Amino acid sequence: MANSNEIYIPAEKFRFTNRNDLQHDSKFSTKPVSYFQGAFRRFSKNKGAVVGGIVICFLVIFALLGPLFTPYTPAEYDQMYAYVSPRLNLFYESGLDFWDGYKVVENSYSLFLKDRALAQETGREIIKRNEYEVSEDGSTYTYRYDTYFGVGFGKYKTISPEEFLDIQRYQNETGRQVLYPTVMVSKRPTVEKNKYDANIYYVMVNPNGSKITPKLDLNGNIIPNYWKYEADSPSPLIPEYNSLRIEGEDGIWENGKQYYYAYGRKIDGGIEVRAEYYEYYIYEHTQKAKYDYDDVTEPLFIFGTTNTGKDILACLSYGARFSFIFATVVAVTNFIVGVIWGSIAGYFGGKIDLAMERFTEILGAVPSMIIISLLKYHMGPSPHAHMLVLFIAFFATGWIGMAGRTRMQFYRFKNQEYVLAARTLGARDARIMFKHIFPNGLGTIVTSFALAIPSMIYSETSLSYLEIINLEAGSITSVGTLIAQGKDAIVNHASYVALFPCLFLTLMMLSFNLFGNGLRDAFNPSLRGSED
Amino acid sequence: MYMFKYVMKRLGLMLFTFIIIFTMCFVLIKLLPIPVNVLPGQDPEIIYKTLEGRGWITNIREGANGVWDYDRVPILIQYGNYLKRIILHGDFGIVTTYTEYRGHNIWEVFTSHMPPTVLINIYSTLIGVPIGLGLGILAALKKNKWQDQVINVFIILLISLPSVVLALLLQYTICFKLGWFPLTMLKSNAYFTWPVFKSMLPPVFALCLGSIAGYARYTRAELSEVLTGEFMLLARTKGLTKRQAISRHAMRNSMVVIFPSILSEFISVLSGSLIIEKMFAINGVGRLYLDSINFQDYDFFMLLSGFYALIGLAAGIVIDISYGFIDPRIRMGAK
Numbered sequence: 001m002a003n004s005n006e007i008y009i010p011a012e013k014f015r016f017t018n019r020n021d022l023q024h025d026s027k028f029s030t031k032p033v034s035y036f037q038g039a040f041r042r043f044s045k046n047k048g049a050v051v052g053g054i055v056i057c058f059l060v061i062f063a064l065l066g067p068l069f070t071p072y073t074p075a076e077y078d079q080m081y082a083y084v085s086p087r088l089n090l091f092y093e094s095g096l097d098f099w100d101g102y103k104v105v106e107n108s109y110s111l112f113l114k115d116r117a118l119a120q121e122t123g124r125e126i127i128k129r130n131e132y133e134v135s136e137d138g139s140t141y142t143y144r145y146d147t148y149f150g151v152g153f154g155k156y157k158t159i160s161p162e163e164f165l166d167i168q169r170y171q172n173e174t175g176r177q178v179l180y181p182t183v184m185v186s187k188r189p190t191v192e193k194n195k196y197d198a199n200i201y202y203v204m205v206n207p208n209g210s211k212i213t214p215k216l217d218l219n220g221n222i223i224p225n226y227w228k229y230e231a232d233s234p235s236p237l238i239p240e241y242n243s244l245r246i247e248g249e250d251g252i253w254e255n256g257k258q259y260y261y262a263y264g265r266k267i268d269g270g271i272e273v274r275a276e277y278y279e280y281y282i283y284e285h286t287q288k289a290k291y292d293y294d295d296v297t298e299p300l301f302i303f304g305t306t307n308t309g310k311d312i313l314a315c316l317s318y319g320a321r322f323s324f325i326f327a328t329v330v331a332v333t334n335f336i337v338g339v340i341w342g343s344i345a346g347y348f349g350g351k352i353d354l355a356m357e358r359f360t361e362i363l364g365a366v367p368s369m370i371i372i373s374l375l376k377y378h379m380g381p382s383p384h385a386h387m388l389v390l391f392i393a394f395f396a397t398g399w400i401g402m403a404g405r406t407r408m409q410f411y412r413f414k415n416q417e418y419v420l421a422a423r424t425l426g427a428r429d430a431r432i433m434f435k436h437i438f439p440n441g442l443g444t445i446v447t448s449f450a451l452a453i454p455s456m457i458y459s460e461t462s463l464s465y466l467e468i469i470n471l472e473a474g475s476i477t478s479v480g481t482l483i484a485q486g487k488d489a490i491v492n493h494a495s496y497v498a499l500f501p502c503l504f505l506t507l508m509m510l511s512f513n514l515f516g517n518g519l520r521d522a523f524n525p526s527l528r529g530s531e532d
Numbered sequence: 533m534y535m536f537k538y539v540m541k542r543l544g545l546m547l548f549t550f551i552i553i554f555t556m557c558f559v560l561i562k563l564l565p566i567p568v569n570v571l572p573g574q575d576p577e578i579i580y581k582t583l584e585g586r587g588w589i590t591n592i593r594e595g596a597n598g599v600w601d602y603d604r605v606p607i608l609i610q611y612g613n614y615l616k617r618i619i620l621h622g623d624f625g626i627v628t629t630y631t632e633y634r635g636h637n638i639w640e641v642f643t644s645h646m647p648p649t650v651l652i653n654i655y656s657t658l659i660g661v662p663i664g665l666g667l668g669i670l671a672a673l674k675k676n677k678w679q680d681q682v683i684n685v686f687i688i689l690l691i692s693l694p695s696v697v698l699a700l701l702l703q704y705t706i707c708f709k710l711g712w713f714p715l716t717m718l719k720s721n722a723y724f725t726w727p728v729f730k731s732m733l734p735p736v737f738a739l740c741l742g743s744i745a746g747y748a749r750y751t752r753a754e755l756s757e758v759l760t761g762e763f764m765l766l767a768r769t770k771g772l773t774k775r776q777a778i779s780r781h782a783m784r785n786s787m788v789v790i791f792p793s794i795l796s797e798f799i800s801v802l803s804g805s806l807i808i809e810k811m812f813a814i815n816g817v818g819r820l821y822l823d824s825i826n827f828q829d830y831d832f833f834m835l836l837s838g839f840y841a842l843i844g845l846a847a848g849i850v851i852d853i854s855y856g857f858i859d860p861r862i863r864m865g866a867k
Contacts, residue, residue: 001660115806362553367844370841376825377560377561467808468822483696488699505697509694510688510693
């Protein structure tokens with residue numbers, strides 16, 4: 001119905017009062033920041049967390065690639081090279097007194113002379129730069145001692161006649177001296193503990209005493225006690241030898257007669273020789289078929305060796321690799337089970353929740369040590385069984401925390417309006433749970449996931465330290481076992497055995513803590529903008 | 533009344549949980565073969581008779597070539613026998629396979645190993661609580677100043693340092709390099725003499741350094757939150773000095789949360805730290821526990837497992853209950 005008072009105003013007559021006053025919705029000049037973008041931005045502002053993340057990356061890379069830097073595996077050991085100091089070729093060649101494979105020793109006069117004699121015979125720098133300090137009363141000599149060459153000859157070694165020939169072939173091909181002249185049995189020390197010591201090649205002051213002090217000639221030189229024979233009348237006990245000789249091809253001339261040194265002694269089961277262990281090690285690893293698979297060219301232990309002569313770098317990197325893989329697998333399992341359990345308990349609530357809560361409460365109250373020892377009793381002592389024990393035990397108690405956190409997040413979000421809206425629109429329970437509620441709680445849950453990994457590695461380490469769990473098998477080992485060995489090594493002045501695994505563990509815990517704290521803050525939207 | 537009901541309910545639940553754990557342990561252990569190790573020159577019949585006397589086996593018979601055979605008593609009946617002896621006589625059995633204490637009464641061996649563990653724990657609490665609280669309070673009062681930064685770095689370092697590493701570091705520096713203390717704790721019962729006390733100090737330090745960091749962090753967080761509360765502003769406007777306001781209002785309020793955690797930690801470390809006990813060779817409960825696992829001395833293991841489970845449960849319940857006693861605002865169980 002038309003209004004009589006209607007005034008007709010044509011459209012053209014309308015105009016804006018002010019052209020500049022256009023009341024459009026103004027566009028945001030900034031880009032919208034999603035939850036995860038914001039979280040990432042907050043995270044990258046936290047320097048500690050970023051550094052922690054980088055260190056974690058390094059540790060993971062070390063665990064994954066570490067085995068490539070060492071030709072050894074934790075299964076290989078060489079008792080001769082027990083407690084060998086760490087040596088990095090870079091520092092060794094530069095001559096710095098650091099990471100060079102030497103260690104400072106305080107020895108008695110006779111041990112000092114023994115090292116000196118060894119250095120003189122083999123031409124190795126066993127006493128670094130030949131520098132030593134004598135204590136005021138002259139009883140102790142302090143010097144830097146090469147733990148690699150200092151091993152010297154070890155004990156007299158018995159090899160087969162074929163090997164004896166093969167070593168000679170090797171010596172002639174490479175020009176390296178493996179075998180050194182041997183000492184006649186009657187001229188060796190008589191005391192039981194020195195009898196088999198192949199390093200005593202010199203004339204001793206008292207061959208029947210327990211001291212191994214060498215007799216010095218008038219010029220203060222060591223007198224070799226080599227077994228020599230006349231060139232034209234070899235003893236039947238001495239195997240034929242025509243390879244490199246330390247005295248030269250013509251032997252030595254004494255009193256107008258030509259003598260040769262004996263480089264071996266025929267005994268039952270082969271030939272007894274004095275082989276310099278360093279050279280023999282190289283020979284063994286490069287020439288013998290059974291060692292062909294390893295890439296060892298010379299003994300070199302970047303992190304040193306343990307009391308059984310295992311390469312620490314190998315033990316540590318294989319142990320770390322196992323720890324990381326194991327912890328991640330357990331954490332993922334815990335995550336999946338915990339999230340499912342927690343979301344059911346949290347979403348449905350009521351009686352279901354109560355029953356589920358009681359169950360987790362009782363399970364969570366069982367000390368994990370009890371679970372582990374009971375499982376250990378039932379599964380037997382093999383390392384693979386122990387691995388399974390560890391997995392079950394960490395799983396049995398680990399998922400409960402995750403479930404509790406998920407449950408709390410579900411309680412927080414399930415009564416919010418948007419969930420109600422989704423339900424009104426007909427969304428099924430599963431959709432509401434995992435599409436609408438779960439992503440909101442993801443931040444907290446991911447943080448606890450990140451913090452679960454170091455705590456699991458730490459538990460695993462402690463349990464192997466306590467020797468409750470023994471994972472030593474083949475190429476699998478644990479950092480905790482290494483720490484336990486390191487503790488014993490301290491009294492043997494080999495603190496590096498403990499140093500490297502402790503450093504690894506500390507760095508890992510520290511960086512995961514920083515990383516986890518950063519993650520927690522980053523996922524907390526209430527901190528948004530607070531740091532600007 | 534509400535309080536009483538609540539406490540009773542919690543205690544009942546705790547007992548229920550404990551019985552479940554204890555029974556589960558017992559059943560799982562009894563499913564294992566019985567370890568019988570006969571010493572040379574020992575009559576195996578005596579060992580089997582002992583086992584029969586304890587109610588584990590019955591119907592012993594010696595077969596041909598000296599192999600002994602027996603029937604096992606049903607587990608539930610064994611459990612009944614076991615509980616009856618514990619309740620009526622306080623008898624937890626005798627040590628069977630743990631060589632060092634073979635033939636001793638388990639309960640006596642257990643109690644004789646309590647003092648070192650408990651003493652080290654008490655010393656560590658005595659040192660740790662005041663220092664931890666002090667550092668936390670200082671950090672909260674000087675928030676974001678240099679004192680706070682230094683304490684924070686200290687806290688994060690100590691918290692991240694695994695106790696294995698911390699203990700090893702202490703042992704290496706103060707015991708081995710500097711030689712101030714013996715490497716391990718002396719094996720002596722004279723706990724209150726100077727040499728033994730001195731040898732206990734490194735493990736005490738190792739134990740308390742970790743808890744100092746924990747207390748400091750907790751106190752700092754709680755106190756700095758309380759300090760921002762509006763009632764603090766009110767206290768100041770009423771004319772209280774800063775010191776009065778902090779000590780009478782802020783401290784008390786933050787203690788509501790801190791005190792139960794101290795109590796609970798005290799209880800939970802009563803069981804000792806296995807790592808520190810092993811590192812410093814302390815002749816305590818932790819060592820017994822590790823050895824009973826290794827020797828498969830099942831009766832011993834049962835007692836110690838029960839002890840550890842009980843301690844864990846008690847530590848949890850103490851937090852909940854003490855809240856109600858300390859803070860009148862929290863009325864648990866009230867509608």
